[in-house]
Amino acid sequence: MIRRVLGTLFAALSVGAMAAAPADAVQAADFTGxxxxxxxxxxxxxxxxxxxxxxxxxxxxxxxxxxxxxxxxxxxxxxxxxxxxxxxxxxxxxxxxxxxxxxxxxxxxxxxxxxxxxxxxxxxxxxxxxxxxxVLSTTHPTQGAGIQVVSGFWKRIWTCNVDGFVFQLKEDVWTWNDSVRYTAACDTIGGTSGSPVVDGTGKVVAINNTGNEDGQRCTLNNPCEVSQNGQVTVRQGINYSEEIFQISACIGAGNQFTLTLPGCTLPR
The missing domain is CATH 2.40.10 (Thrombin, subunit H)
Known part of the structure; x- marks a missing residue:
C-alpha cells in the first residue's frame, strides 16, 4: 500500500518495543536526523x-x-x-x-x-x-545488501535485505522505475511512507513507499511488478522502496534543485 497514514492509526503498536534487532551485516541505525x-x-x-x-x-x-x-x-x-x-x-x-x-x-x-x-x-x-x-548515496544499491527502514512516524526500525530490483512497479495510475524489493522481514505499515532506507555505511540508498496488501494486481495499495518483457508478477505482503542515488545530480549550489544539470534524470 502507499504507506502514509490514511485513517485510523494502529494504536496497539508499542513504538519503542517494536524496533527490530539489526542484522549482523548492518551497522545499527538510530533515529538521528x-x-x-x-x-x-x-x-x-x-x-x-x-x-x-x-x-x-x-x-x-x-x-x-x-x-x-x-x-x-x-x-x-x-x-x-x-x-x-x-x-x-x-x-x-x-x-x-x-x-x-x-x-x-x-x-x-x-x-x-x-x-x-x-x-x-x-x-x-x-x-x-x-x-x-x-547523507544521500550516489551509487546504486546492491542486491542482497543489509538495509534498515527507519520510520519517524512509528519510531520503529525494520531490518532486512535487498531482495532484488523491479524494472517497473505499477500501482493504480503510477509507474515507478527500478524499484527496490525487500525481503519479507521489512513488513512496513501505514505511516512508514518516506522512511529513509539506510545501508551498512549509514547512507540513504532508497526511500520506502509501498507494498502489496491484498494480493490484487496493479491497483491502489496493491502494486505489481512488470518485467522488461512485460510479464506481471504479484507478491502479496512484499514491500518496496524507490532508489535515490540519481537525485544528488539534480541539486546545485545552495541546495537548490536544478533539473538542467548534467546527469539529472528527474522528471521536469
Whole structure:
C-alpha cells in the first residue's frame, strides 16, 4: 500500500518495543536526523556536495504531499509544513523544524518530495548538538545488501535485505522505475511512507513507499511488478522502496534543485 497514514492509526503498536534487532551485516541505525510528519516519515538529508551553510532539506515521499497526478511535478511551491526532529537510539524528540517551500516533489517514475527548511544544517546543529543529517548515496544499491527502514512516524526500525530490483512497479495510475524489493522481514505499515532506507555505511540508498496488501494486481495499495518483457508478477505482503542515488545530480549550489544539470534524470 502507499504507506502514509490514511485513517485510523494502529494504536496497539508499542513504538519503542517494536524496533527490530539489526542484522549482523548492518551497522545499527538510530533515529538521528529522522523526522516525523503528520501522516508519514522522513529524514533531514544532505547531498554529498552540500555545505553546512546551505538550507537543510527534508526528504519524504511525493504521496506524503498529496496523491499526485501520474505525470505531475511540483517545484518551488511555498510551504510552512512542520516536522518533529528525532535523535538517538530511543527516538528522543529534539524539537520542531519548519519548511519554507517544497523544492521538488513527484510520483512520476519515482515517489519523492524534498522540503527546504528555514534553517541551515549548521543552524540546526547549533540548536540541537546531537543532530546530524543523513547523507544521500550516489551509487546504486546492491542486491542482497543489509538495509534498515527507519520510520519517524512509528519510531520503529525494520531490518532486512535487498531482495532484488523491479524494472517497473505499477500501482493504480503510477509507474515507478527500478524499484527496490525487500525481503519479507521489512513488513512496513501505514505511516512508514518516506522512511529513509539506510545501508551498512549509514547512507540513504532508497526511500520506502509501498507494498502489496491484498494480493490484487496493479491497483491502489496493491502494486505489481512488470518485467522488461512485460510479464506481471504479484507478491502479496512484499514491500518496496524507490532508489535515490540519481537525485544528488539534480541539486546545485545552495541546495537548490536544478533539473538542467548534467546527469539529472528527474522528471521536469
Amino acid at each position: 529522522i523526522v516525523a510528519l503528520s501522516n508519514c516519515s522522513g529524514s533531514v538529508v544532505k547531498p554529498p556536495q552540500a555545505l553546512d551553510s546551505d538550507p537543510a532539506l527534508v526528504m519524504s515521499n511525493g504521496h506524503c504531499v498529496k496523491l499526485m497526478g501520474a505525470n505531475e511535478v511540483i517545484r518551488n511551491q511555498s510551504s510552512s509544513r512542520t516536522f518533529t526532529l528525532l535523535s538517538g537510539p530511543n527516538a528522543s524528540t529534539l524539537g520542531t523544524l519548519r519548511a519554507t517551500k517544497i523544492s521538488y516533489a513527484t510520483m512520476h517514475g519515482t515517489d519523492v518530495s524534498f522540503y527546504q527548511l528555514n534553517q541551515t544544517y549548521a543552524q540546526i546543529r547549533q540548536r540541537f548538538p546531537q543532530f546530524r543529517p543523513l
